[in-house]
Amino acid sequence: MGTDVEKRGLLVLLCNILILLSSVSDGGAVYKVGDSAGWTTIANVDYTHWALTKTFQLGDTIVFEYNPKFHNVMQVTHADYKACNATSPISTRTSGNDSITIDTHGHHFFLCGVPGHCQAGQKVDINVVLHRVPEEAAPTPSPVPTVVPAFSPSTAALSMPFHKFGWFLILVLQLMYICGFY
Structure with a gap:
């Protein structure tokens, strides 16, 4: 399977690729x-x-x-x-x-x-x-301020459009499971 260092290195590499892909634009509408x-x-x-x-x-x-x-x-x-x-x-x-x-x-x-x-x-x-924001899911304004979490690979993954990078997210999660991190 590999050492823990190799597993962590693979996980870091995959997270970096995920972050990079999340910044790619589809060119807009x-x-x-x-x-x-x-x-x-x-x-x-x-x-x-x-x-x-x-x-x-x-x-x-x-x-x-x-x-x-x-x-x-x-x-x-x-x-x-x-x-x-x-x-x-x-x-x-x-x-x-x-x-x-x-x-x-x-x-x-x-x-x-x-x-x-x-x-x-x-x-x-x-x-x-x-x-x-999808028109059917547009939130109503709230007077309560919301807290935005600090950037992390997991928040970057959640903000990506699933239709575009969902397959990659699934791959990363499967590799994390195989490597014993999940």
Whole structure:
């Protein structure tokens, strides 16, 4: 079977691999703004409602599909978003098929800079949360603070999506059992 030192070395190696795999991203989800209607004023899309029905996270890609002859996409500050002010955007996109990968948490404000379009509702607030929570299991806010345990291989394993790394977790547990640690 091996010595206790060999067993512990194998266990440490497997835990390190598990931690490494838990940090691998699957590339995130892809969201087409406005779903089948896209980025437009014609379809009367409620972009506020559209965004509220999604749970955005880091690595997700937001796709704006539109006719570039009639629309554009401007990323703006919160103040400019609220005022529909397109005079000093953070960035402007005009391809008609713009993909934006979200790499920071918080609110990301976009609007169409064509006069009158933002006022007609062609603007969206993409709010990127810290952790994805399944909509059916979303917890109700609690006034009691929760204690977050210190990082350990076991907490890293528990936070991984099972469909992605569950097989690896099972392998580690089986090896721990075989080595006499379980």
